[in-house]
Amino acid sequence: PWVIIAAALAAAAVVAVALGLRFIGEQEAGLVIKRYGRDLPPGRLVATHGEAGYQAELLPPGWHFPLWRWQYKVERVALVTVPPGQIACVVAADGAPVPSERVLGKAVACDQFQDATAFLDRGGERGRQLAILTAGTYRINPAVFAVITAKHALAHGLTSDDLHVFEVPSASVGIVTVLDGRPIAAGDLAGPPIAGHQGFQRAQAFIEAGGCRGLQEEVLLSGAWNVNPWFARVELH
Helix, strand or coil, X not given: CHHHHHHHHHHHHHHHHHHHCEEECCCEEEEEEECCXXXXXXXXXXXXCCCCEEECCCEXXXXXXXXXXXXXXXXXXXXXXXXXXXXXXXEECCCECCCCCCCCECCXXXXXXXXXXXXXXXXXXXXXXXXXXXXEEECCCCCCEEEECHHHHHHHCCCCHHHECEEECCCCXXXXXXXXXXXXXXXXXXXXXXXXXXXXXXXXXHHHCCCECEEEEEEECCEEECCCCCCEEEEEC
């Protein structure tokens, strides 16, 4: 009898492991959907504290246990790759509303959109974002963020060129028009110079320093610039 009992226990252990063990490959992440649990707060789409529904935290590569199949669904999602020489824009599906005087969601510390929980808990705003992604590979939760690369630009009102690093040749300057910020003062034709935005690449710093939307006094000199096309447009002269 003890042999039968041991075999039964071993079989039960194998079944339990099979029902609760998940594997995520090196070049993917695991998107977790909790089938039941506490309801999400009103207006929220993604869970950050164990509520039912899509979970903000992705599973990293490796084995994970226990994720019982009757409680959790796990979808494998591909990594996001931004090729060299390109940038990517981001749209958040969840978060706080963007203030009425602003156009784009503020930048918050969230490991370049790889930490969706930090984005939501720190007041990240839904919609198009000020922050962008530069060349690299990222594990980003598709339930929270849509990443717009050059390959998908047209579907989001952009061109492929909009999502390439902007090059200003040595014989030219870039005339900048900013699309977000406070209004230009009455009587002025262009927004005044603002410190600390590194050639309009740090859009949040520009906004926080009181930068104005519209034509700018500052120009971009020769070089390569990672400029969010939803934040600023640059014309070569």
